[in-house]
Amino acid sequence: MxxxxxxxxxxxxxxxxxxxxxxxxxxxxxxxxxxxxxxxxxxxxxxxxxxxxxxxxxxxxxxxxxxxxxxxxxxxxxxxEPEEAVAVHADHAEATVDRDQVWSWLARLPRRQRAALVLRYYEDLPDAEIAAVLGCAVGTVRSIISRALATLRAEFVGAGT
The missing domain is CATH 1.10.1740 (Rna Polymerase Sigma Factor; Chain: A)
Structure with missing residues (x-):
């Protein structure tokens, strides 16, 4: 090629x-x-x-x-930096607001955590391939993803209250 x-x-x-x-x-x-x-x-x-x-x-x-x-x-x-999401009344744009909020949360993650999440959930790669891309051990990939998801959960719970 x-x-x-x-x-x-x-x-x-x-x-x-x-x-x-x-x-x-x-x-x-x-x-x-x-x-x-x-x-x-x-x-x-x-x-x-x-x-x-x-x-x-x-x-x-x-x-x-x-x-x-x-x-x-x-x-x-x-x-x-990206502006904070503006509250919008429930209508057809609600999905856009939700998407923007997720982008905002992802933007606050450390780059390595964000890269690991994108490789896992967007590229749909297994741990071994993510480890190869990031240049780390498989256990480290699992730890990075776990910390990233914990951060996102905390953001989600904090936004819901």
């Missing part, structure tokens, strides 16, 4: 994954663009991997996790 064939077949899925990680389509595009430049530069190494798509997903996840440490995000990110 050539780099171009890989991009044609997997770019949309990688972009969807990045949107779930970042919660922002513009940041997701930047993340995927930066990752795909690195993929192209290291294409021989990517093709030698047992599972090139998993290798690229790990590169994308590592890039996402490293963004917080890098200074360039502070230079590129020109918007404020």
């Amino acid at each position: 050539t780099y171009e064939e890989f991009v044609d077949s997997r770019l949309t899925a990688l972009l969807r994954y990045a949107v779930m990680l970042t919660g922002d389509s513009h940041l997701a595009q930047d993340l995927v663009q930066e990752t795909m430049v690195r993929v192209q530069l290291n294409w021989r190494r990517v093709t030698r991997a047992d599972a090139p798509e998993q290798y690229v997903r790990r590169m994308l996840t590592n890039q996402y996790l490293d963004w917080q440490r890098g200074s360039w995000v502070r230079r590129v990110l020109l918007r404020a």
